[in-house]
Amino acid sequence: MMLTIEEAAKIIQSQNVKRSVIDRLIEDSLGYWLAEEITSPFDLPSFDNSAMDGYAVSGVSESYKITGEIQAGDISAKKLRDGEALRIFTGAKIPDSATAVVMQEKTRVKNNILFVEGEVSEGQHIRRRGNELSSGQTVFKPGHLISPASIGMIGSLGINSLKVYQKPSVRIISTGNELVPPGHTKELGQIYESNSYSLQSALESHGFRCEEKTHIKDDFSAIKQGIEAFLEASDVLLISGGISVGDYDFVKQALEENGVQELFYKVFQKPGKPLYFGRRDDTFVFALPGNPASSLTCFYIHVLPLLQKLSGANSTGLQRLDVPIDHDYDNTSDRPVFLKASIQNGRVSILDRQSSSMIHSMALGNALVFLNEPALISKGEQVQTILI
Structure with missing residues (x-):
């Protein structure tokens, strides 16, 4: 009896998996899932700073005397008295006595006197300390997928190394006498092998990589030996073709003789009915249909969620x-x-x-x-x- 799609997904997601934790520099962590909680070591911003180029002013007035300037990165303690202004730039530290920042476009200067167009309101254009994060606040939890914005956020906290989950080692076997590698001459009755290329690309597009791939003809002994070698070296083995019920479909028997436990075979779906899922110890095997659209569909629906689970993801599958x-x-x-x-x-x-x-x-x-x-x-x- 065939499983429903939901039953197959439940079996895949219920598997106990073994994960390893590694250290990565933030610039090398894109696409990994966090294995630790990231907390802010300080308030962010860690000081009141200007949200734009303009003038820091003290008091509410139509004009101010300009007494100097503050650049971004200036660590000196500048003072402002009531009725005074300091030229200030985006990100620069706001003096404690500043009332507001007036944007440059709303001002004019004559004889070192700043004239303001419009009203000055308390705190305008000032980024307050701790406005984004407070010291000790959780920034990301384990299982968070590290994106470019995540790397920027973590870098802004002064953190340059992360604990992440190691991604699974994946290998691909394609089978079939009729298959010829692209770039070679094919005879009438043969077709070019494409599934291993699309599967490898699908892996890479979702942040995984194929460690090794090979093609094996429809020979039971060769398929059994190829599976045995790849099982030893892989966390996930993908096999394309040879899983149906034809006279030359040897994959299922070869898996059994290599000690792979069948977890399900055949799913009530189209395309992709002859899908096999099994495991031996901590290695998982998907035997995918040989038809190209079936193979890729099964990867997206069934294989990808397991790869993400093995990698520590909080949520799995495609949107x-x-x-x-x-x-x-x-x-x-x-x-x-x-x-x-x-x-x-x-x-x-x-x-x-x-x-x-x-x-x-x-x-x-x-x-x-x-x-x-x-x-x-x-x-x-x-x-x-x-x-x-």
């Missing part, structure tokens, strides 16, 4: 949105279906050529529309859309 469909669509699929689609201008269109062997339409799209049951979908109706 899902309810998006209005741009046209009528009659879904006649006998299984829950992932349809190649394109989101443009806030609406989603289901693309032509939905066959599991066709990847061109997937390459033209940027999303998958998930439909759970047969139905006539009307233009403007909200459909679940997965961003790829």
Whole structure:
């Protein structure tokens, strides 16, 4: 009996996983998940500072005597008396006695006297100490995905090294007598192998990398040996093809003879029904369908969440949105279906050529529309859309 998509996802997410923690410099931590809590070691800003170029003034008046200037980084203690102004620049420390900062565009200067256009209000254009973060405040929790903004935030706290979760070691095996590497000459009856390239690229686009990949012909002994070698060196092994029920589909038997425990085989979905998931000790195996669109769809829906879980992520999987469909669509699929689609201008269109062997339409799209049951979908109706 085939599992539902939800049952398969539950099995994948319920796996106990082994994670390692490593130290990374902040400039080398992009795309990793934090393994520690980051707290602010001081108030941020750590001093009152100017939000713009202009003049720090004391008191409320139409004019002030200019007595000097403060540059960003100036650590001297400048004083202001009532009725005085200091030329000040963005980020510079505000004197304790300053009432406000007047932006440069709202002023004019004559004979060292500053004239203000408009009203001066208490605290205007001043970034107050601790306005963004207080000392000891939690900035990021473990499981936070480190983005460029995260790196900027952490760097602004003076932290240059982080504890993050090590990412899993991933290897890929493609199988099939009919497959020829791109760049080689193929004969009639052969096709160019593409799945390992798309899977490797999918890994890289989500912050993972393929440590090694190989192609093995439909020979049981060779497949068994190849699986054995890669199991020893991998946290996750992806196998493309050879998992169906044909006379030359040897992958399932080769996995069994290598001591891999089957956790499920076949999922009630389209494309991607002949999907296998298993593990041996701390190594996980996905045997993916050989059809290109099926293989990549299974990666996005089933493989990626496990890779993220292994990497310490708080939340896993691709972003899902309810998006209005741009046209009528009659879904006649006998299984829950992932349809190649394109989101443009806030609406989603289901693309032509939905066959599991066709990847061109997937390459033209940027999303998958998930439909759970047969139905006539009307233009403007909200459909679940997965961003790829």
